[in-house]
Amino acid sequence: MLANEVALPQSALSFSPERPARSRSTTPHDEDLIVAAQKGDRAAFSRLYAGYAPMVHGILLARVPRDEVEDLLQDVFLTAMKRLSSLRDPRSFGAWLATVTRNRANDYHRAPHGSELPDQIPSPRPVETEAWLVMRAIRSLPEAYHETMMLRLVEGMTGPEISARTGLTEGSVRVNLHRGMAMLRDALAKKAV
Amino acid sequence: MSGHDNEYLWDKSGPVDPEIQRLEMLLEPYRCGNLPPLPLPKRRAWLFLPPFVAAGAVAAVVLMVSVWFVLRGIRAQTWTVSVLAGEGRLGARVLSGSARLHAGDVFETGADATARIRMPVGRLEVEPNTSLRLIESKRNQQRLSLLRGTIHARVTSPPRVFIVDTPSAVATDLGCAYTLHVDPSGDGLLRVTHGWIELEWRGRGSLVPTGAVAVMRAGLGPGTPFFEDSSEAFRGALAAYDFSAGALANVLKTASPHDAISLLNLVRNVSASRRGDVYDTLARLVPPPAGANRDSALAGDPHALDPWWPAVGIAHGPGH
Numbered sequence: 265m266l267a268n269e270v271a272l273p274q275s276a277l278s279f280s281p282e283r284p285a286r287s288r289s290t291t292p293h294d295e296d297l298i299v300a301a302q303k304g305d306r307a308a309f310s311r312l313y314a315g316y317a318p319m320v321h322g323i324l325l326a327r328v329p330r331d332e333v334e335d336l337l338q339d340v341f342l343t344a345m346k347r348l349s350s351l352r353d354p355r356s357f358g359a360w361l362a363t364v365t366r367n368r369a370n371d372y373h374r375a376p377h378g379s380e381l382p383d384q385i386p387s388p389r390p391v392e393t394e395a396w397l398v399m400r401a402i403r404s405l406p407e408a409y410h411e412t413m414m415l416r417l418v419e420g421m422t423g424p425e426i427s428a429r430t431g432l433t434e435g436s437v438r439v440n441l442h443r444g445m446a447m448l449r450d451a452l453a454k455k456a457v
Numbered sequence: 458m459s460g461h462d463n464e465y466l467w468d469k470s471g472p473v474d475p476e477i478q479r480l481e482m483l484l485e486p487y488r489c490g491n492l493p494p495l496p497l498p499k500r501r502a503w504l505f506l507p508p509f510v511a512a513g514a515v516a517a518v519v520l521m522v523s524v525w526f527v528l529r530g531i532r533a534q535t536w537t538v539s540v541l542a543g544e545g546r547l548g549a550r551v552l553s554g555s556a557r558l559h560a561g562d563v564f565e566t567g568a569d570a571t572a573r574i575r576m577p578v579g580r581l582e583v584e585p586n587t588s589l590r591l592i593e594s595k596r597n598q599q600r601l602s603l604l605r606g607t608i609h610a611r612v613t614s615p616p617r618v619f620i621v622d623t624p625s626a627v628a629t630d631l632g633c634a635y636t637l638h639v640d641p642s643g644d645g646l647l648r649v650t651h652g653w654i655e656l657e658w659r660g661r662g663s664l665v666p667t668g669a670v671a672v673m674r675a676g677l678g679p680g681t682p683f684f685e686d687s688s689e690a691f692r693g694a695l696a697a698y699d700f701s702a703g704a705l706a707n708v709l710k711t712a713s714p715h716d717a718i719s720l721l722n723l724v725r726n727v728s729a730s731r732r733g734d735v736y737d738t739l740a741r742l743v744p745p746p747a748g749a750n751r752d753s754a755l756a757g758d759p760h761a762l763d764p765w766w767p768a769v770g771i772a773h774g775p776g777h
Contacts, residue, residue: 313495321489334493334539335575341495395483417477418484422468441466445477 298354313341319429320365322415327369340365359431401451409444491554493537536576536594543570563590578614607638625673629655643675663722674700683719691716709738717743717769721762743769
């Protein structure tokens with residue numbers, strides 16, 4: 265049930281009925297950049313990279329080990345660049361990029377990347393800090409919430425920004441944030457973090 | 458917090474929620490920081506063409522590039538350094554973000570700085586107060602010089618592609634993860650966390666497997682690898698033998714079966730006249746495996762010790 269709340273239809277949300285049923289995942293300025301990038305404008309794509317990297321970073325942080333995030337982030341943008349010509353509606357770029365990112369994270373877990381080196385090579389420094397414990401608690405939240413919580417608490421994005429970037433409705437983001445935060449508080453209280 | 462009225466959680470407006478603010482500050486180090494440059498291809502307009510046109514273009518490019526690689530044999534490889542905390546220096550330039558490293562570049566971290574270097578063959582975590590120079594980056598060899606400080610390497614290339622020069626040894630990767638430290642005097646320490654490293658200095662070589670360490674001394678080269686939980690007596694005897702002309706007999710007298718990897722290395726490195734003593738001590742502590750041949754080992758056959766590695770608890774010999 266919780267997982268279905270990632271993209272609640274606007275009609276199900278009583279506290280913001282005036283908002284549109286579906287968010288655009290880009291701004292008009294981004295749309296110009298996307299169109300330019302589709303035509304091969306390198307500078308335009310670099311600006312999209314800078315603008316959307318926090319979203320991609322947050323989604324990856326929620327799903328893969330931290331050490332892998334930076335490499336996978338670059339993979340995601342290189343994949344996006346190669347497939348950008350297949351994107352028909354520039355307004356859905358953010359949602360499309362979020363899907364590319366989730367797919368890349370899924371591919372990471374499917375790939376036999378641990379065959380040459382063990383999954384757990386001793387870390388060069390202690391990792392069980394309070395921050396690490398909080399990160400683990402966020403990752404353990406239901407899928408519907410951990411991504412949104414990561415974007416808000418780690419990447420520092422506001423709810424409207426998360427909505428604008430990911431294509432989720434503002435209502436869905438609001439629900440994910442509030443329920444996710446409540447669950448996170450419970451989890452942290454149990455662990456006394 | 459309480460329900461849907463927490464506007465600070467929603468858009469950071471309204472009264473600050475102290476717990477949320479605390480979590481934001483706590484998690485800030487995990488935030489997307491300085492972005493490494495995206496390695497965009499130099500000519501990429503074809504990427505945006507319709508698929509069937511792009512496919513034709515790709516086929517042509519692949520053909521040309523393949524021919525080019527065959528003719529050239531070697532191609533330059535990209536290294537990217539990202540400063541994770543504090544400030545680094547790339548040559549004379551202060552660096553707080555990311556940059557490409559080129560052959561000959563010297564990169565340094567300050568006292569509070571850490572960095573990550575992404576290589577074509579893996580990555581390096583760079584500790585504070587570290588100085589390194591990229592020597593070369595080619596398809597068949599990636600080489601750097603660790604001048605001082607500490608790096609944690611995780612290497613994914615085939616054996617013998619990634620090499621680190623230090624003032625007291627050359628560390629050749631045989632497929633592994635390890636930590637390498639060089640202090641200002643040029644002395645060093647290698648700790649292998651997975652796989653193998655070969656240390657070499659003026660014809661003297663050591664093979665360091667997972668879990669083992671090797672001390673290096675400026676001007677003297679690498680010592681014999683050992684496990685850190687070996688007896689103090691053995692470690693002391695080994696250090697004396699390696700660096701202070703101590704007696705080999707003390708090493709052999711204090712060795713236990715746990716020290717077999719040290720003895721295997723010693724068989725390779727002692728003078729021919731003492732090789733039999735080391736081999737016999739090893740054979741007394743660990744039953745010789747099938748295929749072990751004393752005469753070949755004493756004759757210096759480099760493969761004569763291969764059957765021993767599994768027998769002493771190392772799953773695969775170096776280079777396997």
